[in-house]
Amino acid sequence: MMESSQKSNSFRNILCRLVFAAILCSLLYGFQSKVLVHQLQAPVLSFLYLDPIFWIADLTGLTRAVSSSFYIALAFDILLLASCVATTIFPSRRIFPTIFFLLYFLYFIIFNSYGAHHTLNKVGILLMPLAFIVRPSRFGYLWEGLRYYTLFIFTSAFIWKLVRLSWLHSIQGELILKKNLVAYLVYHPESFLSKMYFRLLDHPLILQLFFLAGFLLEGSFMIGFFTRKYDRLLLLGMFLLVAGFWFMADAFFGELLIFGLTLLPLKYLPSPSQNRA
């Protein structure tokens, strides 16, 4: 019993390091892309939409206070990076992922408010640390909850398409490509990729088949609610979908792949359904 608990804890720590190493890569990518808070040059135009959390953050003046001063923003970014690094070094200390989660929550709001579009790309980085904030005995339960959430993401994308009947729209694939990649076609008409896009636009049926394949692949995530047997295939499906969104819609959901870690076949997790097939 004792040995199992120790194994479970060391397993948690390995996963913690893995998750936060991935998060660190995302933050460094953000730094290289100049989208960390101190690099935003004190943005002025915020888009809150109908999200109450964004409204609260704006009404309290929190987002503006952090982003409007270079030095406060720099201190914020340093703390964000430091809490991520500290979690990687000390995975068993819960204080560091807690600090990281709170700071990243604010960063998520700042990024989406001043980016003027509420993108979901960074949701994985926002939610995955939750598993390491709770006490280690609860880790397995939450990790499994995150696995269900991963399944929910793609299942709900399937259901949305199903109920909105976009899967019946015979040129949906073609129109998605045109709408999202027109700028790329204008700026790089002679590139290899553009030539491929033009060729596909000459054969819109292939684009429609891509769209429908993606739609069915999203639907296949439903099976994960009943068995873990196909998790590896679902992980592969997740990679394919991320690649598909990038190719068809110029939308890179790379950071969402962090959820894929929950689909890895893992032992030693004290979760409520560890004995399931």
Add this chain to the structure above:
Amino acid sequence: MTFQWINNTYLGKLFKSDRKLSFWVGGFFVATICCNLLRLEATPFFLWGMYSAIEKSVPTYQVTGIMTGGKSNIDFYSGTSDNSRFFLLSPLQYYKELQEKNEVDPSLKILQKKFPSLDFVYDRAFTKYFDKSSETLAFPGWYAKYLTAQTGTSVNCLRISEITVKIFPQRTVTVDSAQVFLKWP
């Protein structure tokens, strides 16, 4: 007996072993599903539509053209990441939308449609929360600063336009017209 299967689910087992956590996890899932049903996104209860809306067939498409003194537009597909492109283009689209809507936040119209009985609240909150005129006034200066940081070249003047293009099946994209919507200084 009828609901015996619930005990074998993830939440059922979680409820038996850790009641407090099961309420948090269950509450999160219920709230997420409710938000999806109401089509209302409230962080952290997200809507994962992922290109599910039916796309309309249109004769022309709009592309953003950014000029900083030179004669050609900045190619924001070269040497920029998706993150950079997001921050370079998305605020511009919102700025343009605000220009078209007399600098009033478009969410006001959606709120008025969803909750018409709260008109007195909107009237009181209008100047402070929905009137974006002061933000749009400061936007061009900020954008020039951000573009300077992104490109590494000092931006002294800006001319941003919406270029209307047509895509033809014969592998061509032609520019139809261009309309400047931001000039700075």
